[in-house]
Amino acid sequence: MRSEHSLQRRLGLGLTLGVTLLWLVAVAVSGLVVRYELNKVFDSALEETAQRILPLAVVEVINRDAATTPQRILPLAAHDEHLTYLVQDAAGNTLLHSHSADRQVFGTQPHTGFVSTPTHRIYGAAAVRETFWIQVAEPLAHRRKAALEVIGALLWPLTLLIPLSLAGTWWLVRNSLRRVRDYRNAITAKGAGDLSAVRAEHLPTEIEPIAVAVNQLLELLRRTLEAEQSFTANSAHELRTPLATALAQVQRLEQELPTGPQLDKARQIEATLRSLSRLSESLMQLAKAEGGRLLSDQPQDLVPVLVLVVDELRRNARVPIQLDLPEGGILSSTLDPDAFAILLRNLIDNALKYGAAEQPVSVRLAPEGILRVINAGPVVPTEALPRLRSRFVRATSDVPGSGLGLAIVDRIAAGAGATLQICSPASGRTDGFEVVFDFHNTVI
CATH class of the missing domain: 3.30.565.10 (Histidine kinase-like ATPase, C-terminal domain)
Structure with missing residues (x-):
């Protein structure tokens, strides 16, 4: 089989590419599902954080000494703060905020519920008849990073899956086509003059009718050629003896005839018989050339x-x-x-x-x-x-x-x-x- 038309090559590459494409589609769909679920989890975390911090912040603000500057909560240890919060009064004055909160992220007016900005996801809630407001913000980049990490975890096995799929598919296809290759080799090994049946054992169901048809065609062709060769050879052989006899009789007649028209006619007959004899010999050679070993x-x-x-x-x-x-x-x-x-x-x-x-x-x-x-x-x-x-x-x-x-x-x-x-x-x-x-x- 030529490599560019090899069934084994086409099946191996096709199946491997198919598995890879299906895996990529599955990763894409999984990425969308994971992103949706992560957003739900992160939104729930924002809401839960606001619900836990707001009561504590209200108590803290009410019990502390009057102060004109907002209170900043210091961290216990250095860390990356993915969630930042801001506590305000009804007038929009900042009362309390996390250590790395950016005032510009939260906007000028507090709100309740979820809202998204180009850079953050924010949840707002109110307490004590909307006299205290809290807003908790999370960078969207953090969510995207988490989603990409999950998708990357799904994609990296492809580096191992693709070569393993190619090797496994190649082995499976090669093993499945082993009988087909044996049949191909049996046909290739036959000479141009060998019209015997091709041995075909345990061929796939799709190929077996082809093998039966090929053997039937070879048998029909063999019988046809044998009949033609037999007719040619028998005809030439049967002609040889009477031609030789006739040629001998004509040569004897030439010796007995005197010089004249009769002798010329006898010589013409001799030339015709010799031509027929050569033709019969050529026909026998043709029969051997077409059907002989x-x-x-x-x-x-x-x-x-x-x-x-x-x-x-x-x-x-x-x-x-x-x-x-x-x-x-x-x-x-x-x-x-x-x-x-x-x-x-x-x-x-x-x-x-x-x-x-x-x-x-x-x-x-x-x-x-x-x-x-x-x-x-x-x-x-x-x-x-x-x-x-x-x-x-x-x-x-x-x-x-x-x-x-x-x-x-x-x-x-x-x-x-x-x-x-x-x-x-x-x-x-x-x-x-x-x-x-x-x-x-x-x-x-």
Whole structure:
């Protein structure tokens, strides 16, 4: 699975982000609830403080000696005073206040109940028929600080929760998709020509129907290809014997006929029978290329196969065949030697047929597993090159042939997992035709 489309990655990140977002939403909602509840608690504390201090302050003011200056309550020890209070008479004169009370915070006129300013929350109450007033103030910053501390306490676990969620989700998703990965690996390990059923065990319910459908499709494809290959091979095989018999009879007839029109007709029949014989042989090769086992279990040296095929074709070739072998003369590959021989015959035969007269054909085998067959000749149009891989397609009709050579080579390349490149003009030339068969994946 490519990482950018990995189901495991998408589920792991998605679930982790989802949990994180839900946690943040929960923290936000909890923050609002906590703030509301804290305001209720702090308001209750303001009210309770006013109700406790006011009676004591009234007694203190009534019993003390007359004084024109307000009395300031000294602290027992240095501390931060979050609640400050102010005791006034009906005329608004300050009678008593806490040690750090700021007169400007409370306003000019006393009041009862709660009131909020931009900086403080104030509660006021009256006693003795509204002759004594008390106001208790609390900074709003103190409330905000308390709320932020609570929200921070809810947020800091995220630093541990996020990596733990990611690791836990990743492990859970990976473990849950283990059978799916095994199924993926089983499909990946199959070769291009392996149409056997893919083993699927304990797959998730959502994936199991897909596995069943894939195996049914593979079975249908296998039967279809087997039927086509069987028909092609049987047809070619059944044609071989009668064609050989007919060819022998025609050759015998040629020996008995005198020179004349009858002999010319016999020779035309012989040429047609030979063409049919070559066509049947090509059909058999095509059947092997499309359905045969193109990779062997044990690597084998392909250089002797190349030398044997080239020596065989040199006997009847009208132009020289130049052969370049890898250093050491060894190339171990898992490519089936018979399939390699069929490929060589078709490529070299194609080069001999369509190559320029008196120009050699070059066959080069590189040690990394790249075969090049090059011949001189006119340039094939670029738009016509892809069609040469199809059956019964030829670059020109001036040369006799069935148009199956490159189609056979293309099927062998596909079945072996190799690549086939067709170029015209040839590399480093202004003319010619070049076929590059890259089977480095089979080289050992």
